[in-house]
Amino acid sequence: xxxxxxxxxxxxxKNLVSAPLERGTRQAITVAIASSKGGVGKTTTAVNxxxxxxxxxxxxxxxxxxPQAHVAASLRSEIHSGHGSLTxxxxxxxxxxxxxxxxxxWDNLDLAGSEKQLAETETVLSAKIGKELILDGALVxxxxxxxxxxIDCPPNLGTLTLNALCAADQxxxxxxxxxxxxxxxxxxxxxxxxxxxRLSRHVDLLGILATRIDRRATMVNNTxxxxxxxxxxNHMLQTSVPQCSALNKAHLAGKPIFEFARTSTGALAxxxxxxxxxPKLGLAPIxxxxxxxxxxxxxANVRH
Ligand SMILES: Nc1ncnc2c1ncn2[C@@H]1O[C@H](COP(=O)(O)OP(=O)(O)OP(=O)(O)O)[C@@H](O)[C@H]1O
Ligand SMILES: [Mg+2]
Numbered sequence: 626x627x628x629x630x631x632x633x634x635x636x637x638x639k640n641l642v643s644a645p646l647e648r649g650t651r652q653a654i655t656v657a658i659a660s661s662k663g664g665v666g667k668t669t670t671a672v673n674x675x676x677x678x679x680x681x682x683x684x685x686x687x688x689x690x691x692p693q694a695h696v697a698a699s700l701r702s703e704i705h706s707g708h709g710s711l712t713x714x715x716x717x718x719x720x721x722x723x724x725x726x727x728x729x730x731w732d733n734l735d736l737a738g739s740e741k742q743l744a745e746t747e748t749v750l751s752a753k754i755g756k757e758l759i760l761d762g763a764l765v766x767x768x769x770x771x772x773x774x775x776i777d778c779p780p781n782l783g784t785l786t787l788n789a790l791c792a793a794d795q796x797x798x799x800x801x802x803x804x805x806x807x808x809x810x811x812x813x814x815x816x817x818x819x820x821x822x823r824l825s826r827h828v829d830l831l832g833i834l835a836t837r838i839d840r841r842a843t844m845v846n847n848t849x850x851x852x853x854x855x856x857x858x859n860h861m862l863q864t865s866v867p868q869c870s871a872l873n874k875a876h877l878a879g880k881p882i883f884e885f886a887r888t889s890t891g892a893l894a895x896x897x898x899x900x901x902x903x904p905k906l907g908l909a910p911i912x913x914x915x916x917x918x919x920x921x922x923x924x925a926n927v928r929h
Contacts, residue, residue: 645766665801782812799834838865
């Protein structure tokens with residue numbers, strides 16, 4: 626009887642003081658992809674950059690913080706099922722994002738999030754003290770297992786996006802050539818300033834990515850691109866993403882562009898963006914043989 630009681634107490638204590646999560650040897654750089662404007666290519670950019678870097682041999686975690694769960698739709702045939710959810714992490718039931726990551730068809734790419742209930746989670750979080758910092762705190766051990774963490778954000782500046790910004794080292798802002806999208810860029814950059822002054826969180830601007838460039842609308846594009854250049858100068862990425870129907874079809878087919886239409890202008894653009902951003906992200910070129918083969922495969926995919 627006494628032994629039974631001791632066992633029960635020991636088991637209870639074990640639950641209360643749970644073991645620290647296993648640490649890896651890496652230290653991921655974390656990039657939030659955000660804009661308060663919808664439909665500007667945030668998810669398309671998050672998915673295709675994640676796959677591009679994973680194919681190059683980097684260990685990548687793609688977190689979908691958008692309750693619309695579009696990452697799951699974009700990679701639906703490639704995600705393996707798993708236990709637990711990001712909601713469990715954000716509401717404090719689980720400690721680390723690593724506990725809810727799911728593997729994908731690519732050895733180097735893991736996924737987390739993509740849950741419709743994140744919308745309700747956002748409401749629950751709004752009453753919590755320090756609500757903007759929960760994700761950051763849940764990535765401490767997780768970061769040590771990856772080279773790069775990419776966070777896809779919802780099209781607003783709510784608590785989920787603020788969590789992404791507080792967890793991020795860098796921010797990438799996609800924008801199409803519309804005045805509304807330009808306002809979306811302004812809004813997210815103001816949010817960065819607010820985080821810096823009110824919460825002392827410093828997030829670097831990785832760049833502003835012009836997306837959905839329609840070559841037929843030359844005059845409008847030129848005028849807006851000119852304004853963006855004047856406003857944001859060196860922050861504009863050299864590479865832009867053209868309007869490319871294959872990107873839309875790849876999303877509908879649930880595949881990354883490198884597999885759906887590897888010779889399309891969209892695939893070429895995202896491969897070039899990955900190359901342009903790699904040094905800015907501090908990701909050294911991979912030198913081992915396996916990665917060389919993976920890199921060769923990506924290059925071959927987009928140049929055929
Ligand atoms: N360059 C492009 N050319 C053509 N279609 C595109 C391009 N980029 C994205 N799309 C399509 O436009 C739609 C919106 O893109 P995406 O989901 O990436 O935007 P988003 O900013 O994540 O939207 P939301 O704010 O709703 O999350 C999708 O159907 C996508 O396939
Ligand atoms: Mg999206």
